[in-house]
Amino acid sequence: MAFSCSLAGGVILGVALWLRHDPQTTSLLYLELGDRPAPSTFYVGIYILIAVGAVMMFVGFLGCYGAIQESQCLLGTFFTCLVILFACEVAAGIWGFVNKDQIAKDVKQFYDQALQQAVVDDDANNAKAVVKTFHETLNCCGSNQFTALTTSMLKNSLCPSGTNIFNSFMKEDCHQKIDELFSGKLYLIGIAAIVVAVIMIFEMILSMVLCCGIRNSSVY
Template sequence: MAGVSGCIKYSMFIFNFLFWICGCLILGISIWLRVSKNTKEVFTPEDSSGDPFVAVNILIAVGAIIMILGFLGCCGAVKESRCMLLLFFISLLLILLLQVAAGILGAAFKSESVRMLNETLHRDVKLLSESGEDGKEFREAVSSFQKELQCCGLINGAADWGNNFQQISSSCECPNMSTDTCTVYEGKYVYKQTCISLIKDAVEKYIIIIIGVAFGLAVIEIIGLVFSMVLYCQIGNK
């Protein structure tokens, strides 16, 4: 009777080791997107019943399970265990379906997430000019985005900050004082560009990352399904 192909066996092992690394990457990126303070403060509407991070939550679960499956697949290949390989195949198939669902959710809610974000920013712009603890985290998040994205204010530029402008002016200041990108506000050169359009662009990039990870790894997982089933059949024919 036919034996187990060494090429298939060790290819399965190498594949699952790489698969385990992919699981680590998915988990790491997904957790970063989910717990990033600035992302959470600016992107999450306070009065929304929907969760804009639903696809990210799915990918966190996917990443953790993929790490376990990668280990399971390696053991199944080395020990030539049909039970482990069958469990790997079934679990990977379920994960594949889950990832496709995450990708579809990310694509379906892309425009909805941008709309929710736009409404949130227009509603909360008044928090920039307020003082006290109310809206403090939101102000800190916007200030951080200003420095990172080289913009100032949300809707109306530096004027959005009101009496708080002098406290956060360093995050708005233009280093080169170019008339094309800068303007003068209260005696300081600040960026002309407001942050709302740049923040919305950042949201769309995050969503594209989620969709890309979900569908890109689907191809790798299909290869894993083929490898595991071929090896499963060869072990059964020994």
């Protein structure tokens, strides 16, 4: 029973750490435009998963020890911890659902601001570096086909190597690439959260059944 909780916690922790250190998101969300850092709201959900995974591993060992010792106190503590974790996960899920579109929107606004500075100002080296990182990481150019064409004509060095006026129309715009990147990552977070929630529900039911069984057996 509790071993599956520890195992699930380890899996969730591994997925969260992989998402946290994913090269694409890391290279984009560590950028700075002047004194303004890139939006890091995406990492809030990742940190919650890391915390939940680590605590689940500890709570799982607590439940295992309580089951071996047939301790109502430890099993009750195990149940209480699961309830708290479940409540935190539900709250995080609601927050993620509300902010799922805002995350990509903030990153796109950050990119648009950098692109505008890079195209207008020849001395905006910081903005050019930010834009080139977006273009090379996502293999895109411009926020739409028009800006991709404009960027290729005016600032060809900002676009990925090999991009010219003709194949600018063939490349996906960066707004679409940003949406795809974060929707895919949030989809993984959602799957992980659902799996954890289902396991927690079963763990809570089984821990209460076991606790009641121990209490009834002690009466006789």
